[in-house]
Amino acid sequence: MSGAFANRANVAALIPAYREEKHIFEVAKRALAQLDHVVILDDGSPDATAAKAREAGAEVIVHEVNRGKGAAIKTGLKALTDRGFQYIQILDGDGQHLPEEIPRFLEEANRSQSHIILGNRMSDVEEMPFVRKMTNRFMSWQISHVCHQAIPDSQCGFRMIHRDLAPSLFCETDAFDYETEMLLIAARAGFKISAVPVSTVYGEEKSKIRPIRDTIRFYKLMARYRTT
Numbered sequence: 001m002s003g004a005f006a007n008r009a010n011v012a013a014l015i016p017a018y019r020e021e022k023h024i025f026e027v028a029k030r031a032l033a034q035l036d037h038v039v040i041l042d043d044g045s046p047d048a049t050a051a052k053a054r055e056a057g058a059e060v061i062v063h064e065v066n067r068g069k070g071a072a073i074k075t076g077l078k079a080l081t082d083r084g085f086q087y088i089q090i091l092d093g094d095g096q097h098l099p100e101e102i103p104r105f106l107e108e109a110n111r112s113q114s115h116i117i118l119g120n121r122m123s124d125v126e127e128m129p130f131v132r133k134m135t136n137r138f139m140s141w142q143i144s145h146v147c148h149q150a151i152p153d154s155q156c157g158f159r160m161i162h163r164d165l166a167p168s169l170f171c172e173t174d175a176f177d178y179e180t181e182m183l184l185i186a187a188r189a190g191f192k193i194s195a196v197p198v199s200t201v202y203g204e205e206k207s208k209i210r211p212i213r214d215t216i217r218f219y220k221l222m223a224r225y226r227t228t
Contacts, residue, residue, distance in 0.1 A: 006109040010086040011160070012037035013102070015058075016072035017093035021048040027091070028056035030099035035089065039080065043072040049093075070178025074170055081166045089160045096201050097158040104196040105160040115165040115191035116183065118151065119158030119198035143180065147187035152195050154183055165191050 013031045017024050017040055024040060031038045040053035044066035053060045061079060063072065073090060080088050087109055091097040097119065108117045122136065140154040157179055161169070168185055171178070186193060 006087050006106045006160075008035050008106075009037075011035055011089055011106065011109075012039060012080045012083075012085040012087075013089045013091065013099075014039050014041065014073065014076040014080060015053075015091055015093045016041045016043060016069050016076065017045065017049050017053070018043045018066060018069075018072075019045050019047055019049065020093040021045070021052050023095045024049050024093045025052040025056045027093050027095055027099065028053050028058040031091070031102070032057055034099050034102040037080075037085070039076055040093065041072040041076045043067060043069070068178075073178060077161065077166045077169060081163045085163060087160050087162055088166070091158050098199055098201060101158075101196075101198050104198070108194055108196045109160060109162075112192065112194045114194040115162040116186050116193045117160040118153060118183075118193065118195045119156040120153040120195040121156055121198055121200045122153045123197055124200045139180070143183055147183060147193070149187055149193050151183060151193060154180060156198070158198055162191075165189075 013035050015024070015027060015031065015038065020027075028038055028040060038058040040050070040058045040060045042050040042053065042060055042062045044063045050060045050062055061075060063075065076090075077088055087105075089102055089105060091099065091102075101119075105117050105119075108114065122133075122140070136153060136155045140151055143154040144151045159179075161182075165186055168189055168191075169182055171181055171185065183193060
C-alpha cells in the first residue's frame with residue numbers, strides 16, 4: 001500500500017483474540033465498517049473464536065497453541081507489514097474498544113505523523129474500576145518518565161502502529177507487558193508517540209491480566225530499561 005495519508009484502504013485492523021467467541025463476530029463486523037482489512041489473530045482458542053470471526057467476514061490467522069497476547073500481536077504485525085499496510089490498528093476482541101472510534105486514530109496519524117497513536121481513556125474514568133484507574137495513572141507516569149514523552153494511558157491496548165516502527169517491535173516479550181515494552185522501544189529509538197481520547201467501556205468480560213504477576217513483570221521491565 002502507498003500514499004501519504006492513512007485511510008481505510010491502507011490501514012489494517014489487527015484483533016488478537018483468545019476465547020472470544022461471544023464478542024468477536026460483532027467486533028469484527030464493526031471494524032470492517034471502518035477499515036477494508038480486518039485480521040483476527042486467534043491465539044489458540046479452544047472455542048469457536050476463529051469460526052465466528054470468519055463468519056463476520058474477517059481474515060483469520062491461527063496460533064495452534066496459546067502463546068500470549070504479545071506473541072499474537074507480533075505475528076499479526078509481521079503479516080500485515082509484509083503486505084505493505086501503512087498502519088496497523090490494534091484493538092481487543094472483547095468489546096472494550098469501540099471500532100467506531102478508529103477514525104480518530106486516522107485523523108491523528110495524518111495530523112501528527114506519529115509512529116504510535118495510543119487510545120487515552122483517562123479523561124473518561126467514571127466507569128473505570130478504582131484500582132485499575134490508579135494503576136494506569138501510576139504506570140503511565142512511570143513510563144512517561146522513562147520515555148521522556150507524555151503518555152497519558154500506557155495500558156490502553158487500543159493503538160495504531162506505523163509500519164516503519166514495526167520491525168523494531170519483535171522483542172522477546174510475549175505476554176501483556178509487551179504492550180508496555182512497545183512504548184519503551186519506540187521512545188528509545190526516537191519515534192513519536194501521541195494519543196487520542198477513547199471511551200472507557202466495561203461489560204461482563206473478565207480481565208485476563210493477573211495483578212500480582214503482571215505488576216512484578218512491569219517492575220522488572222522498567223528496571224531493565226532504566227539500566228540499559
